[in-house]
Ligand SMILES: NC(=O)c1ccc[n+]([C@@H]2O[C@H](COP(=O)([O-])OP(=O)(O)OC[C@H]3O[C@@H](n4cnc5c(N)ncnc54)[C@H](O)[C@@H]3O)[C@@H](O)[C@H]2O)c1
């Protein structure tokens with residue numbers, strides 16, 4: 001079939017919204033008619049050419065929500081008409097990682113996905129007979145996409161797709177960092193560094209866990225205002241005294257849980273140092289630049305601080321994204337506040353500009 005999609009033709013150039021061919025879903029695959037898609041930093045990062053693993057041409061986009069149109073042979077978990085959220089982090093339910101409760105890093109299709117292909121090593125996207133690679137296994141800046149069944153989370157049909165799509169990446173990452181990775185205990189003190197989509201999700205996750213104090217630190221007063229809305233009990237403008245202030249305000253010890261959601265290694269270090277001696281846990285969600293390293297004084301660790309990383313918030317997508325969406329449907333999570341702009345597919349490059357100017361949290365493409 002013919003579809004319209006936003007193609008990254010060349011690194012550093014605006015995306016080209018154009019017509020492509022999309023082949024029918026094969027065994028284990030699903031054709032999804034996209035309804036909404038968030039514009040995320042990872043899309044812009046890849047478009048810029050800074051990502052060493054990036055490739056072009058490809059159709060970008062990975063924060064999608066849409067309706068199942070047709071299914072390939074053997075697909076049983078979704079059916080035409082279902083509302084699904086796309087998962088760049090799939091869940092096959094069979095591999096050694098899926099069977100463990102310790103991780104969400106499904107091993108089933110990693111290799112081909114990283115190369116830009118569906119699990120059988122081929123692409124469904126093409127133009128004039130030339131294959132076009134898929135991005136993060138999703139390619140959701142498009143009217144339709146074909147994805148593996150194991151990379152789709154079925155969510156309640158009454159969920160508005162423009163809200164549902166936000167659970168495909170940053171929001172679930174932040175929520176999951178607090179709920180799954182750190183497993184924040186009620187009554188604790190948390191510090192969240194960064195109030196973008198990921199940090200705001202972490203703030204909400206801390207609140208939902210029953211944390212007593214949730215301190216959010218960012219450079220932007222506007223973003224800190226949003227953090228208040230997600231349940232931050234204190235908001236601080238970031239500066240070089242943040243660590244000292246956390247320690248001072250926690251009886252000289254530090255916070256029970258800290259979260260890093262900026263991608264800056266200097267902030268990661270602050271998050272480690274602001275964690276409490278004895279049991280403080282620092283969860284790192286930010287993605288640092290290529291080749292950057294985290295500088296930590298070993299004594300901070302010997303005296304009981306711990307550091308862990310979190311990919312997609314440790315969320316096992318098919319099982320847990322519907323649960324997180326349920327928090328929204330039950331009125332326990334304010335998702336509407338994250339949508340700052342609604343744009344059409346043709347305005348995708350404007351979505352990048354808005355993000356570059358830190359204008360709002362998320363632009364959502366409505367299809
Ligand atoms: N682990 C994962 O699976 C995963 C998923 C999505 C995104 N990410 C990463 O998470 C990070 C955050 O993503 P986002 O979409 O929320 O980004 P964002 O750019 O919207 O938010 C980052 C925030 O950090 C703030 N900041 C900058 N310097 C700071 C400082 N010194 N102290 C405190 N705050 C500071 C900025 O003002 C901004 O509000 C990125 O590195 C992104 O790549 C990781």
Ligand SMILES: [Zn+2]
Nearest residue numbers: 040042169170
């Ligand atoms: Zn993303």
Ligand SMILES: [Zn+2]
Nearest residue numbers: 092095098106
């Ligand atoms: Zn798996």
